[in-house]
């Protein structure tokens with residue numbers, strides 16, 4: 120069923136409308152200008168040439184790597200990022216590389232994409248290993264950012280047993296590595312540990328309302344046990360741990376077909392198709408731009424706070440409002456068309472982070488308004504569509 124709705128009124132964004140030009144925090148060396156980061160995904164050097172007559176594509180080696188900060192060897196840290204070729208992982212890798220550190224990426228490329236970190240391959244500070252964290256991995260590192268796990272509901276529900284194994288065995292393996300090497304370990308947990316919350320906004324002290332046998336359980340129970348494992352290794356073995364509970368995040372390098380609301384709505388609007396709204400569209404989410412999340416993760420790793428920390432932008436929208444917003448940015452002249460689909464099982468009705476802990480203990484709060492983040496993300500999706508067309512992919 121397709122219908123056309125009238126424009127909905129959007130809530131006033133809580134963020135100032137001043138555009139963000141710099142990200143990061145000098146206290147942990149993560150500060151960098153936004154144009155520097157944008158050059159890594161919005162204007163990457165073309166790494167192929169096309170011969171239309173012969174119908175061939177020729178890939179080139181990268182000649183110039185992006186500049187990285189000059190650190191003394193004693194200041195440079197060897198950092199492992201699991202899931203480093205994924206959406207969030209690759210932005211974290213960009214930042215750690217630009218900061219001047221040595222970065223080792225593990226990825227099984229189930230949802231990650233080599234292209235996301237292509238611009239670092241061959242760099243003397245960078246290593247890429249195709250590896251599944253379900254199997255043990257040996258290396259000497261000082262910090263571990265453990266991101267590896269599919270995060271989009273259709274991806275993590277595609278093979279739920281594997282998702283549980285990734286969270287449980289993957290986290291045991293990485294905690295074992297942290298224990299042996301005395302590396303600091305950061306788990307990327309999720310707002311999904313709160314399930315369909317009965318407390319709003321969600322504070323870190325809330326224990327959640329999770330259906331342990333539903334279709335989302337492989338992910339939310341998987342991450343809950345990953346948190347349990349993390350604090351068990353801390354108490355039992357003295358591992359120095361950090362836990363980030365990440366709320367809905369969006370940005371360039373989201374997989375256009377990953378099935379989450381931001382990529383679905385943007386792709387549908389760009390193609391001139393109706394936007395698919397699950398259920399009544401009154402369920403809410405709070406969306407943060409990926410650079411804010413990366414700022415928060417690096418601060419968390421480098422500060423001393425060991426309890427879980429919410430990282431998210433409290434700017435809350437109903438999904439119906441969000442559809443209107445995306446449609447308007449993509450094409451202000453187009454009346455929105457909505458295709459209503461049945462509500463998903465166990466879909467949380469509302470979600471919004473309480474961020475007082477991050478503000479107090481990390482000195483972090485989001486800087487990007489949703490509007491600026493969406494504009495940049497839509498620019499990137501447009502670029503992708505043009506490039507894929509050209510490369511015939």
Ligand SMILES: O=c1ccn([C@@H]2O[C@H](COP(=O)(O)OP(=O)(O)O[C@H]3OC[C@@H](O)[C@H](O)[C@H]3O)[C@@H](O)[C@H]2O)c(=O)[nH]1
Pocket residue numbers: 270271272309310311365366367368378379380381383384395396397398402404438463466467
């Ligand atoms: O096309 C769509 C896609 C999604 N939706 C709705 O939009 C809302 C958000 O859905 P998403 O799939 O983007 O993300 P969810 O909030 O359900 O899960 C996310 O939670 C936090 C993270 O850990 C993960 O990235 C992801 O699991 C849901 O209510 C969903 O039903 C639509 O209405 N239409």
